[in-house]
Amino acid sequence: MKRILYIVVVFISLCGCNDSFLDRLPETSLVTEKFFNSPSDLALFVNKLYLSESPQYWDIGTDNVVASEKDEMLDLIRGNITPATVGGWNWGQVRELNYFLDNAGRAEGDQALIDHYIGIVRMLRGKEYYELVKRYSDVPWYDHVLSDTDIDELYKPQDSRLFVMDKIMEDLRFGCKHILPDLKGRVTYTQWYAYGLLARIALHEGTFRKYHTELGLESTADKFLEEAVSACEKIMENTAEFDIYTDGGVNEAYRNLFASNNLSKCKEMILYKDFDNEALIRHDASMHVFAYTTNLSRSLMESYLVKKDEKAVPFSSVENYQTKTFIETFADRDPRYAQTFMYPGYIRPGDAKPFVPNMNLGGYPQIKFVSKDASQNQWGCSYTDLPLMRLGEILLIYAEAKAELGTLTQPDLDKSINKLRKRVGMPDMVLSDLVADPVLEQQYPNVTGGMRNAILEIRRERRVELACEGFRQDDLMRWKVGKLLELPQGAYIAKINDVFDVTGDGVTDVGIFLNSKAVKPIYKKKICYYLEEENGEKTSISLSEGDHGYIILTNDVENPKKFEEPKYYYFPIPQGERITNPNLKETNFW
DSSP: OHHHHHHHHHHHHHHOOSHHHHHHOOTTOHHHHHHSSSHHHHHHHHHHHHHTOOOOOOOTTSTTEEEOSOOHHHHHHTTOOOTTTOOOOOOHHHHHHHHHHHHGGGOOSOHHHHHHHHHHHHHHHHHHHHHHHHHHSSBOOOOSOOOTTOHHHHTOOOBOHHHHHHHHHHHHHHHHHHSOOOOGGGTSOOHHHHHHHHHHHHHHHHHHHHHOGGGSOGGGHHHHHHHHHHHHHHHHTOTTTOOOOOTTOTTTHHHHTTSOSOOTTOTTEEEEEOOBTTTTBOBOHHHHHTTTSEEEOHHHHHHSOEEETTEEEOGGGSTTGGGOOTTGGGTTBOTTTTTTBOOTTOOOTTOSSOOOOOGGGTSOOBOTTOOSSGGGSSTTOBOOOEEEEEHHHHHHHHHHHHHHHTOOOHHHHHTTHHHHHHHTTOOOOOGGGOOOOHHHHHHOTTOOSTTHHHHHHHHHHHHHHTTTTTOHHHHHHHTTOGGGGSOOOOOEESOSSEEEOSSSSSSOOEEEESSGGGOOGGGTTSEEEESBOTTSOBOSEEETTSSSEEEEEHHHHHSOOOOOTTGGGSOOOOHHHHHHOTTOOOOTTO
């Protein structure tokens, strides 16, 4: 794999595959003549696309985090985005993929291998187009590179979501049929990734159509859910290649998935991004996620189940759950909680003593994706491999799609959700035992029908298992529960002007005070946070009840977020684009 990376760098330097280059690339260019003649030429192009993959390691812009980090979704629901200010409507990637597809037919050699690379690029075109559909719903469909003489196509209006989704699914199915299955260390696009991507997109589209009644497409939802199930089954049946990772046991295996320097032999991986210290291929995940500009939220914390009497019960069933201290929240919880959230007494590799949470960020630091190697916990120094798709996601897609179709059975749960629970030693989900959780009912009020309790519990499981992997925002959008974005909260603080223990050693560490004048002399050596500056102005944090309650960002109080239904499930088209092409219609509800 490392040798391939160097070859691709040479290819990129020769053809300069960036959007501005592609926009001006003539069909008769030297690049086309030199690089589309054989399967190996096609491989160079495709490998470059793999290098551009961006693994996700946090849930910025969702109800899973308390964040000061700037995010487009947060700007949207604060009313800061309009057609005059919005970005997006970018077509460079679509044009690049179409450029390949326009020229790949020139290659000579093993036709199965040629079709393999064409299948990869068609699959990625489907993926790229779905990002546009999620953002705008209706978009113009282009399946070839346009020139400046293609006036009718350049200035055409959007095609319907129905039409574009049919084209996307055609691309994805072509990929499933023609991409070769050889995993090759799990760092190349394979037939298995194609099945997984089809399942991911089909679940999203099926549930989006089911819950977004404003589109009037509810009757077309099931066909996508059925296709998601079928694609998942292809992967789940291949037990020789894929299985849930358990190295490290119930208290380490889950976190190890996200702190490994080498995932090549991990059977849970369908595709991962390969990083390498010696080749200077690194990332900043460890630094970004650990108390930099975000912490995790109270809402996510409460999603983790509690083990009680050999059963898994909601945290909300615990007496006085709403006022549990930071330390108390960890008692008898799903082990994924302490492998995602920083636990009391956690010592970050390289530090000499337990880390004290930053209350200005909410008080719940994230340790999922933080390296266990001290040398990697610096900017630009992380080289842990990062998942792009794993079996855990596929099992969750399968269970959710079956539940939404109303066909979920206990055997279905046993080969999906319960495999994930067994990894961490949690009791099985038993379909006949499921009862309504009032917290989930409040979060997802539009879920109805005989499978309601199963759907709600699967959503909980998905949130917990895939926390901080970049899925949450899409999930909230497709389930039509954007209101959950409005006011994320952090840890509970029993009272101000006092100190408390967060490291679990019985010694107080930190306190939140009204202001510096409220700090007693005996607390001067503790870590102190304030609700007011000396001049009386509010600091960056407040408490939900004034002198106690959950930590909230003052900006969320003074500049509240309001999710407008159904408008904010879509983005407007930039004003300049509609001036350039008057045939484009503004996005529905804008």
